Amino acid sequence: xxxxxxxxxxxxxxxxxxxxxxxxxxxxxxxxxxxxxxxxxxxxxxxxxxxxxxxxxxxxxxxxxxxxxxxxxxxxxxxxxxxxxxxxxxxxxxxxxxxxxxxxxxxxxxxxxxxxxxxxxxxxxxxxxxxxxxxxxxxxxxxxxxxxxxxxxxxxxxxxxxxxxxxxxxxxxxxxxxxxx
Numbered sequence: 001x002x003x004x005x006x007x008x009x010x011x012x013x014x015x016x017x018x019x020x021x022x023x024x025x026x027x028x029x030x031x032x033x034x035x036x037x038x039x040x041x042x043x044x045x046x047x048x049x050x051x052x053x054x055x056x057x058x059x060x061x062x063x064x065x066x067x068x069x070x071x072x073x074x075x076x077x078x079x080x081x082x083x084x085x086x087x088x089x090x091x092x093x094x095x096x097x098x099x100x101x102x103x104x105x106x107x108x109x110x111x112x113x114x115x116x117x118x119x120x121x122x123x124x125x126x127x128x129x130x131x132x133x134x135x136x137x138x139x140x141x142x143x144x145x146x147x148x149x150x151x152x153x154x155x156x157x158x159x160x161x162x163x164x165x166x167x168x169x170x171x172x173x174x175x176x177x178x179x180x181x
Contacts, residue, residue, distance in 0.1 A: 025057035
C-alpha cells in the first residue's frame, strides 16, 4: 500500500511518513530492535527478535504490494525513527473487515507528534483498504499511548488482566481498544 506525507513536528523539524520498501530493510529492522530495547511496553524483547534482513525486506515488499496491509516508516533527518502498521486480522469473510494496528517510536522522538502522524496515516490506509474497524492492545500503564489512541477515536472495549507478562514487572493488564472507520 502506497503512502507518503510530510508533517511538521512540535520542534519544527519535518517528518516523512511513508510506506517501507525492500531497500529500508536494514534500517527498519535496526529501528525495530532499538525501540524494543528502549521500552517494556512492546510485545517482544530484543533477544526474541530473530528476523533477518532478508525476511524484513520480504515483509516490507509484501506489505507495499498488499491491498490490505501497510508498514509505514517515520523518517526524520533521513533516519528511520518509528514504525507503524496495519495487518488484516483474518482473510475469511467473518473477520476481514478488521485490522490490527501496531506502532513503535524511538524514545528520543517521543512527544514530537510522530505517534499521532503514524496513527493517522495507518487509519487512512485502513480506510483505503476498506476496513470497518481497527483494533489494538496496549499495556494499561502506557497512559500516554492510551491518551493518544483515545484522542484519535479509539474506544476501550475490554481488558485482559493477564494479557502481558513483563520480565521487569510481571503480569500487566492489557487494554483492548477499537476504532470504527
